[in-house]
Amino acid sequence: MKDLRCYLLLFCLTAGFLVGFSSQETPKKATWIWQTELIETKTAEILTFAEEHGVNLIYLRIDPQKTYSYYRPFIREANAAGIEVHALGGHPLWALKEHRERILHLLDWVKNYNRAAGSDEQIKGVHLDIKPYLLPEWNEDKPSVLSQWMGNIEAVTSAARKDVQLEVSADLPVWLDDTFVPDDPEMTISKWMISKLDHITLLAYRNAIDGSNGIAALVENELREADELAKPVIIAVNIKEIPGEEHTSFFDAGAEEMERQLALLPERLGSSHPSYAGNAVHDYVNWSKRAPVKKKLKRGTYIWQAELVISEPEKILAFAKSHKINLLYVRLDLQQPYEAYAEFVGKAAAAGIEVHALGGHPGWALEQNRDRMMKLVHYVQAYNNSVEKNQQFRGIHLDIEPYVLPDWYEDTDSVLRQWMDNIKAFVAEAKQAADLEVSCDLAFWLDGTSVPGDPDTSFSKWMIQQLDHITIMAFRNYAGGRGGIVHLVEEEIGYANELGKELIVAVEMKQSHEGEFVSFYEHGKAEMERQLAIVTEQLGKQPSYGGNVVHAYDYWKNAKE
Missing domain, CATH: 3.20.20.80 (Glycosidases)
Incomplete structure (x- = not known):
């Protein structure tokens, strides 16, 4: 396992330099759109909001039952506005081997869509939101769930790189830096995931940067790991109401305070961590409800x-x-x-x-x-x-x-x-x-x-x-x-x-x-x-x-x- 770890490190460092990974690239500002139906009637509204708030990456949930033509106008308009669209999907069960086909089905859908779409209508990546720690199995047999989750990630990243170059990324909680790969107490799950994925979106759900439980402290270990692996990390915050856990969201503080805090992150994190690649806000619907209305001139x-x-x-x-x-x-x-x-x-x-x-x-x-x-x-x-x-x-x-x-x-x-x-x-x-x-x-x-x-x-x-x-x-x-x-x-x-x-x-x-x-x-x-x-x-x-x-x-x- 240690030999494998060394190989992974060497491979990722080499790949990072080959693709030109750099902290000087345009920082990402991402958000999630879970309600696929919004793009049918709200394209202009969504893209105007994105422009006003500096969003250049949208994780868009894909409903494979809808036709390719349903998605093309929105993705075409987003690409024209300089906004990448990544296909979003996920469920806690997607961590289990028996549900691996559901992940691969999403990937195949994106590949087939891109083959049929014009060059200006391409989906740039697949973004996974898998939270296996919500399953009963997590408490019953965590090592087994972790191994299956890792196997599923290995399968989707390998399949994504077979015949087309699709970026594969995932949401990860901040505490996986304290969870270790089964049978390897020296490799954290967070580092293993960072090594496999093209980027991770770290769910640093707190409403303040500073303090022992603030955003900066919570993401420090993952950023160090990503620095070593030359992989980008996007830091995500939440603006959805979380009753009883107000410290995990900017719902009460408001969108303006959230933006003020996020504006501090590039200097606070980017100066010491080349892996810091930008921010994300969960999610579009809740953000747009809380954002102050800006007069559209x-x-x-x-x-x-x-x-x-x-x-x-x-x-x-x-x-x-x-x-x-x-x-x-x-x-x-x-x-x-x-x-x-x-x-x-x-x-x-x-x-x-x-x-x-x-x-x-x-x-x-x-x-x-x-x-x-x-x-x-x-x-x-x-x-x-x-x-x-x-x-x-x-x-x-x-x-x-x-x-x-x-x-x-x-x-x-x-x-x-x-x-x-x-x-x-x-x-x-x-x-x-x-x-x-x-x-x-x-x-x-x-x-x-x-x-x-x-x-x-x-x-x-x-x-x-x-x-x-x-x-x-x-x-x-x-x-x-x-x-x-x-x-x-x-x-x-x-x-x-x-x-x-x-x-x-x-x-x-x-x-x-x-x-x-x-x-x-x-x-x-x-x-x-x-x-x-x-x-x-x-x-x-x-x-x-x-x-x-x-x-x-x-x-x-x-x-x-």
């Missing part, structure tokens, strides 16, 4: 060419994904049948992108053109009633700029009154028997224009009050300073805060002849992103700030880098 664009969502839907969705867009204002051709838009809107929704129907014209501010606005509303209402829920438009967005009309200069108050009446009619009609979000574009300088007959009320404030959100056209190519984007929207942000409404800031990428300070056309995408980051940093704490949109898709797509 909008990031959007306009699609003015109605034909594009029909002629190049995949290009638009690919652009949206690569630019992290989650809001599209899409102009509609009302002559098109409803099915012309249904597939695009459904695919966008599956990718976490809201689609709002876009329409507008300067003349829509005038009473004589109100029916043109209503045609858009009625089309969207009828469309939404005829398609599946996931294919419905989330809202209607208007772009009405009457200040380019001669009427504006001839009788501004008359145009404002007609515009206000049209907006009130639009909101009333859109909200009738429909859950449609209503919004519109607004020029930043309208905060200096008063409501006719009410000199104390800004027209901007009146408009913000009527609608669910306003998109302020703050067309400047710099964020800070006087006349910059943040300065231009100060009044509107204040109104929206007061009224409890959302405000989105729009910037321009189209070439402009109104001054070199208006558009990012000459500066390009990178500079625009830099300035928008400043806008978000400076406005992010304002409750009404809802994010940014770029005008427009075709200009942004073709902009210089």
Whole structure:
């Protein structure tokens, strides 16, 4: 046995160096999804949560009764977001030899799935959650259970490496460093498991790092063993409620305290243990319930060419994904049948992108053109009633700029009154028997224009009050300073805060002849992103700030880098 132990050590050290195991690799942030059914309807929600919380590894329970096609969309989206998916399975009985086939069946399922799946839909590994210490046999004949468990692990790791390279990992409790391999009192079970598996996830279920019973103390032995074997160890904590064992969970302390404690681990453990590979939180459902709600900022664009969502839907969705867009204002051709838009809107929704129907014209501010606005509303209402829920438009967005009309200069108050009446009619009609979000574009300088007959009320404030959100056209190519984007929207942000409404800031990428300070056309995408980051940093704490949109898709797509 000692010769075998030496061989294992030499093999693992060599393998570790060959695959480049290093503490400098991107740390893992993992979670478990036990409820397989969640991926059917909650893909966007799960992946948004993962992005917001730095999750790059998901242990997803596999139900082998479901078809491969059931899993492909979720795994494809996760891989595209830089999140590995490992097939999760396990039961205390899986430690016993008589149930070995259940482990191998999961492994075979993953191998067959990967053979049938595209390169962007691959499952990267198999993760086992086997807790034999919950079996009666553990207390009756522990050495026998340990030997069978070891045999099953040996079988699955050997089978995983036969014809394909699948990572095999497992959950382990922290106390196995005090449990020894049968007939070898010098080899702990923890070290033996570490030597066999590609990584272990150590269940260090405590709610504090320090102290004799804290996380750091509990994982010390396993990290030393893993250092010696050049194997990665992920440290897991729990946020599920455990009545009577509150010290084993962050349920009472909360998600923010858990994140604070986890943030200390890289320096505390990583500096002295190259095997420390990151953290895991058990599990997604309980974590998502306890995590503070983070406002999801909008990031959007306009699609003015109605034909594009029909002629190049995949290009638009690919652009949206690569630019992290989650809001599209899409102009509609009302002559098109409803099915012309249904597939695009459904695919966008599956990718976490809201689609709002876009329409507008300067003349829509005038009473004589109100029916043109209503045609858009009625089309969207009828469309939404005829398609599946996931294919419905989330809202209607208007772009009405009457200040380019001669009427504006001839009788501004008359145009404002007609515009206000049209907006009130639009909101009333859109909200009738429909859950449609209503919004519109607004020029930043309208905060200096008063409501006719009410000199104390800004027209901007009146408009913000009527609608669910306003998109302020703050067309400047710099964020800070006087006349910059943040300065231009100060009044509107204040109104929206007061009224409890959302405000989105729009910037321009189209070439402009109104001054070199208006558009990012000459500066390009990178500079625009830099300035928008400043806008978000400076406005992010304002409750009404809802994010940014770029005008427009075709200009942004073709902009210089």
